[in-house]
Amino acid sequence: MDTTTTDYDVCVIGAGFGGMYMLKKLRELGFRTHVFERGDDVGGTWYWNRYPGARCDVESLFYCYSFDEELQQEWTWSERYPAQPEILAYCRHVADRYDLRRDISFATPVESVVYDEVAGLWNLRTGAGQRVRARWVITAVGCLSASQVPRFPGLDDFRGPWFHTGQWPHEPVDFTGKRVAVIGTGSSGIQVIPAIAQTARQLTVFQRTPNFSIPAHNGPLDPETQARVKAEYATLRAEARVSPGGTIAHPTGKKALDLGEEERRAELDRRWANGGSAFLSAFADTMVNEAANRISADYVRDQIRRIVKDPATAELLCPRDHPIGSKRICVDTGYYETYNRDNVRLVDVRANPIERITEHGLRTGGVDHEVDAIVFATGYDAMTGPLTRLNIRGVGGQSLADSWSEGPRTYLGLAVPGFPNLFTITGPGSPSVLSNMVVSIEQHVEWIADHLDHLRRNDLRRSEADPEAARQWTEHVDEVARYTLYPQAASWYMGANVAGKPRVFMPYVGGVGAYRKICDEVTAEGYKGFQLSR
Known part of the structure; x- marks a missing residue:
């Protein structure tokens, strides 16, 4: 096993829409950033979901990045609703346009992510046996990437x-x-x-x-x-x-x-x-x-x-x-x-x-x-599954899976108490799957990038969601959901398609606009709800 240690400021897991934009944004801010992707190329969901008829349910003219005016003006879509091959071609074009692949390790699944409390660093181990240390880890693994294959007898x-x-x-x-x-x-x-x-x-x-x-x-x-x-x-x-x-x-x-x-x-x-x-x-x-x-x-x-x-x-x-x-x-x-x-x-x-x-x-x-x-066509261990399968261990060696044994508890769907310097793009507790994912991804990427820039400019090395803030936010997510009819369905929103999974409504139903306003208020109040330290 190769035990060589490679250090980065930030490690990003996943090279779909979230991971690609996160890499581009952090590069612009001067962070030494590297992405690990288990697939052979960029695309995330659209790299894996190649089944006949695979197509996005958001119209193509809005299922694309908005951060670059030239990109959105130059790219031409062929259909109202884009099919998988066209979305994957778009992702590859973005990777080429911004030369993203040089900072991405493909065919490299992350097998464990463990926090070193003494050093204040995350240790990542990949399927290739590589050991990597980084100050910050950002997951961009998507909400629907942990496939569910029923183990029928025979x-x-x-x-x-x-x-x-x-x-x-x-x-x-x-x-x-x-x-x-x-x-x-x-x-x-x-x-x-x-x-x-x-x-x-x-x-x-x-x-x-x-x-x-x-x-x-x-x-x-x-x-x-x-x-x-x-x-x-x-x-x-x-x-x-x-x-x-x-x-x-x-x-x-x-x-x-x-x-x-x-x-x-x-x-x-x-x-x-x-x-x-x-x-x-x-x-x-x-x-x-x-x-x-x-x-x-x-x-x-x-x-x-x-x-x-x-x-x-x-x-x-x-x-x-x-x-x-x-x-x-x-x-x-x-x-x-x-x-x-x-x-x-x-x-x-x-x-x-x-x-x-x-x-x-x-x-x-x-x-x-x-x-x-x-x-x-039996779906996914949605939202939490892609994250718990990374074998993430935070403060005191607690695993993320154990921390979420009764359902996910996050602050804004961005951070988890007990897991410092770990951020989740479109994690549970954010609008995520109830929204146009590209819009939510861009908002999360930009918020995380601004937050890391704030930490660096103020010589802050640690950011962790406050447990009480996470408790209140999780209760708010549940309260808003119960105001609606969503919890009446045995849906994957509730984890009902996975045996033994807690029945908790995971996405935030309050809406993209309301959620964005809340995140902006958190920033304006000095990142209220986060414990920041040197």
């Missing part, structure tokens, strides 16, 4: 190939003429199912919980639209930064329960025709009032029944166990229409759970389903 007996949407092979996978099983109908399942159905001989979808999905109405971006948006970028970006979700959703501000049936229907028709997650912004009371929520949910269920020809299949696809929006709303291209194909069938595994994987397929309710390949 999986090792299956004779065909199996895949997880979050760990897709880099070489093409050809399903032409194959019998394919897709397990899961969350966001990735809703994207991959229509794509596989186009070439597979038979596609069998195994669904436990149906999810609400809104059509994307995706298509090519014409030059006139791009030119118009780019000419208004300054205004639109400023609006997004203070909006609830970091997007331009055009909320009506009206309450569904204050409107008549005709006016409600017209607004929902308009948003369905336009497509995208802005459907949820139709009414101000959708996420806080069950009766109001039911109006939008019933509308989508009616649309499902209209689209899907077989009534029994349509009813299976209608969600009934959670308010619309309380699980991540999906945005699709032809998802419900796919069930009208002769080569697609739906199996309800809530009524007949998967008993085991066999040599030739799956068994549910005593019935064997023979398939040639299995695709797991």
Whole structure:
């Protein structure tokens, strides 16, 4: 094992949107910074999620950096909603444009991060056996990078190939003429199912919980639209930064329960025709009032029944166990229409759970389903999983996993008490997955960079979240969530998809604009809630 010690001011873990911008920003401030990335290239989520149909649910003209006016004016997007290859190409362009790769170690997973209290430094050990010491560590590992592969009995007996949407092979996978099983109908399942159905001989979808999905109405971006948006970028970006979700959703501000049936229907028709997650912004009371929520949910269920020809299949696809929006709303291209194909069938595994994987397929309710390949669209150990898997140990040797055994406790989703000089980009307790991630990433990166610059200029070597500040913030995150309908769903927002994980609502639902204001106030008050020392 190579025990050579390399020292940096800052080590960043992850080279997706967060890690790349963090590296660029710290370089500009003169910090000796290095990034460790387990993949072979930049891109983060968009490096790993290469499954057929993978696409962002934020419009391309806003799912991109805003920190460089020339970059955002020069880059041209081809579609309204960008597909994975185009987003990865964008990330690679950014890495080339700012010569980022020279400070990134690729194919180098970080296996442990341990705080040395005497030296006031973090010790990192990589999968390559390298030992690295740094004053500050910043995690940019993303919220959805720890894949969940259910260990069904018999999986090792299956004779065909199996895949997880979050760990897709880099070489093409050809399903032409194959019998394919897709397990899961969350966001990735809703994207991959229509794509596989186009070439597979038979596609069998195994669904436990149906999810609400809104059509994307995706298509090519014409030059006139791009030119118009780019000419208004300054205004639109400023609006997004203070909006609830970091997007331009055009909320009506009206309450569904204050409107008549005709006016409600017209607004929902308009948003369905336009497509995208802005459907949820139709009414101000959708996420806080069950009766109001039911109006939008019933509308989508009616649309499902209209689209899907077989009534029994349509009813299976209608969600009934959670308010619309309380699980991540999906945005699709032809998802419900796919069930009208002769080569697609739906199996309800809530009524007949998967008993085991066999040599030739799956068994549910005593019935064997023979398939040639299995695709797991079973999601992630979201938000906390990517962080706890880094084996982080702070003051007194306490592990982050143990510290969060009853749920994550952070200050602003940026820092954790007991873990000095460790900062988490879009960590639990921040808007993160409830927002346009690029907007939230830029805000976090800029706040962290300013904070480190403040520490250096004032000869401060240690910054740690105050335990009481973290307690109060965590309680505030929970309080705001309980005001809404979000906690009513057994969602990955709550950790409900991971056995044994505490049921805690992890993202901050107060909105991007409100959250940004709070962070700015913390800075203005001398970093209130942080214990700073020399």
